Amino acid sequence: MTPLGQLAEEQEPQLVIFSQGTLFDRRPDIGLLANVSSQVTALSANYPPKDTVTDWYAALSSRAYVHSGTASVEMDWLTANAQELSKYAGEWLLIQGRVLLAHSNNFRRLRAIIEDRAIRSPFVYYVPTDEESNSVTI
């Protein structure tokens, strides 16, 4: 029986990660997903072949239950300030860490700041207007 098959006999949902057919890690506490994801990222750096990474990804047990509760500090800021965002309606926000670095209805202004500060992987968010929020686009 494969390791995955053995796990299928177990009752509790858990996150499992395989590396080249070998059970790498298992976490019955799905709240630890952030740590597990970090480890996967670290391992993927150590094992460059992408198909290996894909193997781990695909090998997540059908019993694994993944929660999307981990996000960047920028996303945390956005969520924490959701009630205040209406004052920025129609504007782009540039968030870095827990700071709203800039906001403007002209994206090029934010683009210039990103370049000036050499921000890698910038977090930008557009705040829809009331009209845009109520519309169906797709």
Next chain:
Amino acid sequence: MRGTQPAMEVTLFAGAQSTKAVGIFDSGSVLTIFSPEHADLIGIDDVRTGTPERITTLGGSIDVYMFDLEIQLAGVGPRFSGQIGFFAGHSPRNILGRSLIFDAFEIGFHERGQHVNLRPE
């Protein structure tokens, strides 16, 4: 994550460049599509250099432009590659559609709890 729409932070990658964005899960959309400003942030100066794909919306038919890129959902596994589209003009929201995101994950919406559950397929 919490919010009034089923949204999630994602990171788009094009080579060494990347940008973080918020996308809305949309089972009504076949494609995963972002506003062109995000294309700009990963070095795509003109989205019209991508492969055009005609989509139909309630407002009529429009072209979106597809690129082979990588995407990662925040906190959910490594990044993976796929076809990602960009609107030609500004869009107030980014769409996480069926062809890429829903293909890769089993997705559950818990409206009362205001969170989304994901399980890699």
